[in-house]
Amino acid sequence: MSTTYNLASLLEDSTEKYGDREAVVLGDTRLTYAQVNGAANQVANLLASRGIGHGDKVAFSCANLPYFTIVYFGILKAGGTVVPLNVLLKGREVAYHLGDSDAKAYFCFEGTAELPIGTEGHAGFEQAEGCEHFWMITVDPSADSPVEGTETLGQGMAQQPPTFETVATDEDDTAVILYTSGTTGQPKGAELRHRNMRDNAFSGEHLFGADADKPDTYLCVLPLFHSFGQTVIQNGAFAFGGTVVMLPRFEADAALKTMAANEVTFFAGVPTMYWGLLGALDGSGVDVKQLAANLRVAAAGGSALPVEVHKEFGKRFGVTILEGYGLSETSPVASFSALGEEVRVGSIGTPIPGVEMRLLEPESWEEVNADNSDDQAVGEIAIKGHNIMKGYYNRPEATDEVIKDGWFRSGDLGRRDSDGWYYIVDRSKDMIIRGGYNVYPREIEEHLLTHPAVSLAAVIGVPHESHGEEIKAVVILKDGAEATEDELVAWGKEEMASYKYPRIVQIVDELPMTATGKILKRELS
The missing domain is CATH 3.40.50.980 (Rossmann fold)
Known part of the structure; x- marks a missing residue:
């Protein structure tokens, strides 16, 4: 029996309709x-x-x-x-x-x-x-x-x-408590209602064209304990009778082979996963044309997707990556580039149905650029709608800091173009202030990726006596590419404004990452 507002109805309703259809696959294990x-x-x-x-x-x-x-x-x-x-x-x-x-x-x-x-x-x-x-x-x-x-x-x-x-x-009962990553202080538990999670799962129909009569096969490499994998992959698949093909950990070569063997139609990942797939593609032995023919949807979230990765994936797979945005506190999806729309590379799309977004002043709840007259105006992204959490479990003061009149402060800086499409500028906590100038690491990272030798980059601020902070880039070079740290500094000086280019460059073999594939900037120095 399905209970209307219990999230378990995603499984129960699909069982009633498609009981013999494969629900979960792991290697040779295939469960209906x-x-x-x-x-x-x-x-x-x-x-x-x-x-x-x-x-x-x-x-x-x-x-x-x-x-x-x-x-x-x-x-x-x-x-x-x-x-x-x-x-x-x-x-x-x-x-x-x-x-x-x-x-x-x-x-x-x-x-x-x-x-x-x-x-x-x-x-x-x-x-x-x-x-x-x-x-x-x-x-x-x-x-x-x-x-x-x-x-x-x-x-x-x-x-x-x-x-x-x-x-x-009840629809307002807490279904899931998702713990934030705890970049500042102890991790906090975001309380998500049954309706928060259900509505977010069913948004797949509008965003991705999910159809129970033509069910998708989803590759699940995003950790299921994280909101992105849990809602977009597991719950999104179950809402429409899809099949979830699981991989316990992301390895690019194994992911490509699994996609080919199971005729995966839906892939969702964080930017580093797309970067990994592109790097492993030529040596994987898979039929790229067949892989591309199977793939219907490619979705990205978790952090900003580099424009160069976006373009290269479209060229190799013939599929335009749909980039979206959300947080654990928003169940998680808040905005997305929907399938069938003309995707604007670098944008996180528009708010999903039933959700509103606006830009706020950093130190107040006042709206920035309310009339949308300046598409370069930057503010903190705020979100309101059916996806917003109840609050942080047993932390009313922390909840009051981020929620007011139904609006949730994200901590992310963004801008909005004249058509209402949003663009992430950076995390407000990641912003570097060098000599009084605001520097957004993502902008520098994007530009570094246009260098022919650079494969991946992370930009951070490091303490400086006179400037307050100095800009440092930690980069991975492409296989077989050669460049020195001094050469990259000199290139940056030619390519970027004097207050933006990284004076310090460090070349490494790998970058520290979370279990979800996000670069751990706090471990860089």
């Missing part, structure tokens, strides 16, 4: 909607048997595996609130998230020798006083837990029936 729904019912019964129900928080750490989807919808069916955690968290950090979210139970994937998620997860569970139940998710459901004395998900589900009457929830 009926099988995923039955397994999720077992998880819901397991939780109910331990007294966990409406409004209870249930956390879990899991890579991109069918278990993620099964546990996710099982928690929702039981009436609980899903608290997905980053799989890279250490024990101390897991304990913080369990305690901060008031989680009553915790499911944790065992991980691998290289990434011992289960060991760290259990260590965190033992430090979290209020969390009462722990289940280890093992690759083999019949295997014992690698942590002695702990129950596995397989053992817990074994005696549970595959049917369950989904607990009724």
Whole structure:
């Protein structure tokens, strides 16, 4: 039975309509909607048997595996609130998230020798006083837990029936708590309602032409614990009876081969993933023409997509990347370039239906350029609509800082052209002030990528005695390309205004990145 405002209805409705259609694929494992729904019912019964129900928080750490989807919808069916955690968290950090979210139970994937998620997860569970139940998710459901004395998900589900009457929830009940990356202070949990998440998932019809009669096959390389992968891939696919092909981690060559083998029609990724695909394409051995013939939609988000990557992908794949924008606090999609529109390269599109955006003064709630007369006017992007979170869990003061009269302050700087299309200028916290001039790192990064030797760049501000901050570029060169740091500084001086070009350039082999593929600028110095 489908419960109107329970997010679990995405799975239940598709099971009712397309029960034998493939829902989740991982290698040779192929699960239908009926099988995923039955397994999720077992998880819901397991939780109910331990007294966990409406409004209870249930956390879990899991890579991109069918278990993620099964546990996710099982928690929702039981009436609980899903608290997905980053799989890279250490024990101390897991304990913080369990305690901060008031989680009553915790499911944790065992991980691998290289990434011992289960060991760290259990260590965190033992430090979290209020969390009462722990289940280890093992690759083999019949295997014992690698942590002695702990129950596995397989053992817990074994005696549970595959049917369950989904607990009724209200549209304003909290479905998911997504933790922000915590670039400043401790991570905060964004409370997202059932209607926030459902409406965002169904926006795929308008944005991407999603059609249950012609279901897409989605490649899932974005981490499902992150809002982009969770909403646009998993929930977006389930809203229209699509198939989710999972990869536990992004490796460009493996992603290309998986796309070819499964005739993937929908790819969504962050900019570094597109950069990786382009770099691996010629040596992958896949039929590029066939790959391009299958691909219907390419969507990008998470951070600004370099214009050069945008152009090259369109040239090689014959598909124009649809760039969008959002945050965990906005479920996450706020704006997108919709399929069928003439895409404006470098733009994050226009607000999705039911959502408004405006530009605000940095230190007030006053609107910048309200009459839209200056397409170069820069302000902080604010968002209002069905996608805005309730607030930060148990943090009313932090909520009041970013939400007023339904408007949410994003912390991102943008501009708006005369037709209402938005463009990201930079993160307000990333902006560099050099000698009194505002310098936007993204602009410098975009220009560096036009240099024939530069493959990827990250620009940061570093302390300077007289200028306050100096501009530094950390770059990766293209395979086989040659350039020195001094040469890149000299090139920048010729190409950019005197207050903009990087006086410091460092050439590296790789850049630090988050699990979602964003460059970790805070680790650069």
